[in-house]
Amino acid sequence: MSPSLFSRPAWTGILACAGILALLPVLNLAFEPGHALHVSSYTVALVGKFMCYAIAALALDLVWGYTGILSLGHGLFFALGGYAHGMYLMRSIGKDGVYQSHLPDFMVFLDWKEYPWxxxxxxxxxxxxxxxxxVPGALAFVFGYFAFRSRIKGVYFSIITQAMTFAFMLLFFRNNTGFGGNNGFTDFKRILGFTITEPGTKAALYLLTLAALVGSLFLCRWIVTSKLGRVLQAVRDSESRLMFIGYNPLWFKLFVWTLSAILCGIAGALYVPQVGIINPSEMSPGNSIEMVIWAAVGGRGSLLGPIIGAFSVNGLKSWFTAAFPDLWLYALGAIFILVTLFMPQGILGLAAKLRQPKEAA
Structure with missing residues (x-):
């Protein structure tokens, strides 16, 4: 078994990282600001956002790293999950909005009289x-069924996934769709009756996100190490040979594609209450491309790699956009080029090479 799936040091690292991540909101609540052990609310929210991104990267790795399906549209599934949760959060505002109406403020402003169906x-x-x-599962199933049945693959599949997310972005930017137009959903007040800005609520959302990340990792590991996982890797390595021995790749690809979209939707749903906003920019093709970069930087086809990549790239982005806000896209492009040329297996692959003893001359 590959060390990433998982060796004893890998298990130790997973448990240690999960323990450290779980400790952050505890330190935030237990110690006052200024204390040496206090972790700021900003840090907790930032790490919570990174964990949502890590779930999305893990979902992408399931289809790209293990099945060979490169999607440039996973940002759409992430955003749809966020919008689905955002609809509940907007209705939970009640009459606490600016216009004190049972309708969200953007609907009142646009002269809507009632909720659309x-x-x-x-x-x-x-x-x-x-x-x-x-919502993301059904869209992925329908889209995937027709795409895979038509034997669309490779760069052509990547292009149409990018076209799909771009089309949805343009649709959601329209005010008459009932999703807030370019402003999207924001100004959330409550979730399940709890004030969303309370430290305890934020800590609960953070820990729920951590649990979802760990659960998603274990689910994906179970899939890729099972017989199903071996079939998926056969689809990636030689789909025509798989068909020759009697397998129909359609349903295997459709299953993993739909599951990946659902995991992205869950990540988006966890993202929205922690960040406090969801708008059509989350559907931009650039966001989907960034997910691919996370997986590539960490090491696709390893499960742990995309998680590492999501944390590494977004941590660098947080620092870079504060220090050099106009240069981040150039830096991101340079990272992808350098990784492709010099680290094709990503951070995890580089670490594995460094652990190997040098061959005798």
Whole structure:
């Protein structure tokens, strides 16, 4: 078994990292600002956001690293999960908005008189959570069925996924769609009756995100080390040979593609209450391309690599955009080029090479 799936040091590292991450909100609540052990609320929120990105990167690795399907549209599934949860959060505002109406402020401003039909029942948290799973999952299933049945693959599949997310971004930018236009959803007040800005609520959301990340990692590991995982890797390595021995790749690809979209939707749903906003810019093709970079930098086809990549790239982005805000896109492009040329297996692959004893001359 590959060291990334997982050797004893890898398990030790996973448990240690999970323990450290779980400790951050505890230190935030237990110690006052200024104390040596205090962790700022900003740091907790930032790491919580990174964990959402890590779930999305892990979902992408399942289809790209293990099945050979390069998607440039996973940002769409991430955003749809966020919008599904955001609809519940907007309805939870009640009459505490600027216009003191039962409708969200953006609907009052645009002279809407009632909720559109697709907002029905979104005042229920559990219905909204069902939408988080069903909306990206159903879209992925329908899109994937027709794409895979038509034998679309490689760069052509990547292009149409990018076109799909761009089309949805343009749709959600329109004010008449009922999703807030270019401003999207924001100014959330409550979740399940708890004030969303309370430190305890933020800590609970953070720990729930950590649990989702660990659960997603274990689920993906179980899939890729099973017989199903071996079939998926066969699809990646030689789909025509797999068909020759009697397998129909369609349903295997469709399963992993749909599951990956659902995991992205869950990541988006966890992202929105912690960041406090969701708008169509989350669907931009650039965001989907960044997910690919996370997986590539960390090491695709390893599960742990994309998680490492998501934390590394976004940590660097947080520092770089503060120090050199106009240069981040150039730096991101340079990172991708350098990794492609000199670290094709990413950070995890480089670490594995360094651990190997040098061959005798």
């Amino acid at each position: 697709y907002w029905s029942f979104t005042d229920s948290f559990w219905y909204a959570m069902l939408l988080v799973v069903l």
